[in-house]
Amino acid sequence: MEKQPKLLSSQLLLKNRLFEVTLQRATLSWKDTPAAGRRRASGGINGTLKVGSYCVPVSEIIAVRETEVDSRTKDDGRWQKMSQASAGTHPFAFTVSYVDRGSRHRWRCSDVTFHCPDGALCHQWVQTIKEQLLLLTNRPKHLLVYINPFGGKQQGKRIYEQKVAPLFSRASISTDVIVTERANHARDHLRTDADLKKYDGVVCVGGDGMFSEVIHGLISRTQREAGVDENCPEEKLVPCDLRIGIIPAGSTDCICYATVGVNDPITSALHIIVGDSQALDVCSVHHNSTFLRYSVSLLGYGFYGDVLTDSERKRWMGPARYDISGLKTFLTHNYYEGTVSFLPATDILGTPRDKTKCRAGCYVCQDSEWRLSEDKQLCKLDEDVLDQEEDGRWQVIRSKFLAINAASMSCACPRSPKGLSPAAHLADGTADLILVRKCSRLDFLRHLLRHTSKDDQFDLAFVEVHRVRRFRFTPKHCESDSELDLKESGKKLFSHICRDHPACGCATVNSNWNCDGEILQHAAIEVRVHCQLVKLFARGIEELPVFEDPCCPSAI
């Protein structure tokens, strides 16, 4: 392969030692010169300070600036004393801020300061790195930020001001910030008022509920402008152009955790700054041809619906409400009867029982992206033929369930780091439909406990999982009268009364759907997965820590 010319190469001082610093092939690297090799310092890039050679891809440089030279300079966040002699021979300096990987998918912004013998050289380094940064067209310049001051532990505003805003300003990103004043403020603003042409992305500071507001606003706006009727379950929805960033400050933060690998505001801010992009599947939920909501993580009837219903009454408890309501719901042990019908996804690479997981650069999601672009070229006639073929493939299950869960992503979160469906994909156009049939409390506990261990939560006789493109659910009380005998109809009427008058002491017979943390008003629903409908400032969970990364062979 042809060797690319070095853009720049100089011997510069770093922490009083001479380094050979190079900028080539979109990578900034620096290594000990032989003379300095004998005196290796501790500390350095990505925590690998014992080595004498470091590299940072330009795509992970946050900013570069000329620095005042003092006999003390701040490298890697720590003050270093610079010898008088070094300050004399290298009186000019520039500082590069870059992404430094910590443990468990955490990113930090680190600084490295190089000292130059003359001002012209220093200026040339800064200009050349700036020019390289300008070539990165995927980075956002202007963002619209919504902060929920009441999400999670009510720390949203503080987290943004102290941890995120300084990073955005260092990366020269300008922002319009709106602190929400009521629920659905962000959704309504995005749907109608916001001048979206001005922005390269939208950021929400809050939990899964805030993210849900943002996607509802953006998706509705996009469909309205494209003339697509959201109420029609058969409509193919138009993907949204603007990317969304999530600064986690909520109770569950499942979408952030499952797309980045950690719920950490600084890590998320850095993914936004470097301009990452990760597509996400979105489920549309309808009842009788009326649009209800969109979901990107969990649609859960039975257990997770009941946990949510109960936890809404305990909002004042903060994130702990889910554990208290979880325990209560577990002990109540209600089951629900109904019919689930679903369209299995047949033309995809993965299955819900795969050992491999969706990770950054996932080939299963890439394959779906390729199919999506092929599908766009299909004519209307082909679509009709496909619809007819689909009709014959629907499967129907009528049973008693403790839980019916549809996960369009793993739903990994701090409570369950592998998630509800560990092998689910972020952007493959499918959801994993998990059916937990009526079983004993002990068996259900075994199933729940497996969400927190390495054991397979699906490897139980009363649990089944299907990868689906669409599904429907009809609770028993909503099934048409022709399917029920007279006695059943009587019960149906009675069940409604009991639901409305819990004081009568009858066990509840209906649950509610938990749709990404919101309760749906209808139990009979129809769901369709829309492949890659929205995009996030994320890249999926990275597989390897960087010191194991073969792309950086010198950091060994």
Ligand SMILES: CCCCCCCCCCCCC/C=C/[C@@H](O)[C@H](CO)NC(=O)CCCCCCCCCCCCCCC
């Ligand atoms: C024994 C320990 C078992 C632990 C099992 C943990 C499984 C946890 C799986 C969490 C899946 C979260 C899916 C994400 C849903 C989000 O779109 C939504 C909006 O933020 N969050 C919730 O609905 C919030 C849902 C929060 C659900 C919490 C459930 C907690 C269950 C606790 C059961 C205790 C049984 C104890 C028996 C002795």
Ligand SMILES: Nc1ncnc2c1ncn2[C@@H]1O[C@H](COP(=O)(O)OP(=O)(O)OP(=O)(O)O)[C@@H](O)[C@H]1O
């Ligand atoms: N200013 C506001 N006042 C009251 N509610 C708001 C406000 N702004 C947003 N909300 C609503 O607060 C709800 C919860 O917010 P958010 O998701 O940020 O945090 P959370 O309590 O941790 O929830 P989750 O469990 O979804 O992570 C959202 O549904 C959102 O619609």
Ligand SMILES: [Ca+2]
């Ligand atoms: Ca999916």
